[in-house]
Structure formats: structure tokens, C-alpha cells
Amino acid sequence: MASQEPILGAGSDSCAEILNRDPELRNFQNGWEHHEIRCEREFFVSGRHMALMEDGTEPEFGPRDLAIIQPGDYAWVVGDEPNALLALSGAIQPCERSGD
Numbered sequence: 001m002a003s004q005e006p007i008l009g010a011g012s013d014s015c016a017e018i019l020n021r022d023p024e025l026r027n028f029q030n031g032w033e034h035h036e037i038r039c040e041r042e043f044f045v046s047g048r049h050m051a052l053m054e055d056g057t058e059p060e061f062g063p064r065d066l067a068i069i070q071p072g073d074y075a076w077v078v079g080d081e082p083n084a085l086l087a088l089s090g091a092i093q094p095c096e097r098s099g100d
Contacts, residue, residue: 023043023086023087023088024086024087025045025084025085025086025087026084026085026086026087027082027083027084028047028049028077028082028083028084028085029077029082029083030077030079030080030081030082031077032076032077032083033074033075033076033077034074034075034076035072035073035074036069036070036071036072036073036074036075037071038071039068039069039070039071040067040068040069040087041066041067041068041069041087041088042061042066042067042068042069042085042086042087042088043064043065043066043085043086043088044061044062044063044064044065044066044067044083044084044085045063045084045085045086046063046081046082046083046084047062047063047077047078047079047081047082047083047084048060048061048062048077048078048079048081048083049061049062049067049075049076049077049078049083049085050075050076050078051067051069051073051074051075051076052073052074052075053070053073054070054072054073060078
């Protein structure tokens with residue numbers, strides 16, 4: 001039977017469905033910092049991004065990573081390369097994979 005675990009952090013092996021909504025392309029320059037006020041689902045296209053989660057962990061995200069950033073988490077751009085991501089909030093949900 002397929003797992004329906006939520007998509008978590010960098011490198012997760014979970015599956016997601018893109019729903020009928022348009023993602024938002026966001027670009028951030030070196031020095032950008034942000035304290036999250038809502039749940040964000042983000043697919044990273046370029047650059048590096050760190051987050052300080054409320055549980056104290058500090059995952060780093062880069063190209064092809066999918067992340068869920070919770071309210072209260074703090075995030076910032078890492079390095080000199082601009083950070084580009086697709087904001088998918090409300091546009092993805094866990095799904096079942098065939099053959100699991």
C-alpha cells in the first residue's frame with residue numbers, strides 16, 4: 001500500500017500532485033531574510049536557501065528541493081547566487097504512488 005506521508009524537507013522521497021493552480025515565481029537576492037507568517041510550499045529552482053525551523057533544525061535547500069516552511073520559521077538566502085523558487089502554497093498535496 002502506498003504511503004501518504006507529508007512532503008518534508010530537502011531530499012524527501014514523498015510524492016506530490018500539482019493541483020489546478022498556478023505557481024508563483026519568486027526571486028530573492030543575497031541578504032534577503034524573512035520570518036514566515038503562513039505555511040509555504042516551495043520548489044527551489046536556483047541558489048541556496050536556509051531556514052531556522054521552530055524545532056531548532058536548520059535545513060538548507062537548493063535546486064530541485066521541495067520544502068514546507070511553517071509559520072514562525074525564519075528563512076534567508078545563502079551565498080552570492082540569487083535564489084529562485086516556485087511558491088506552491090495551496091497548489092500541492094501528498095499523493096499515492098503506484099508500486100509502493
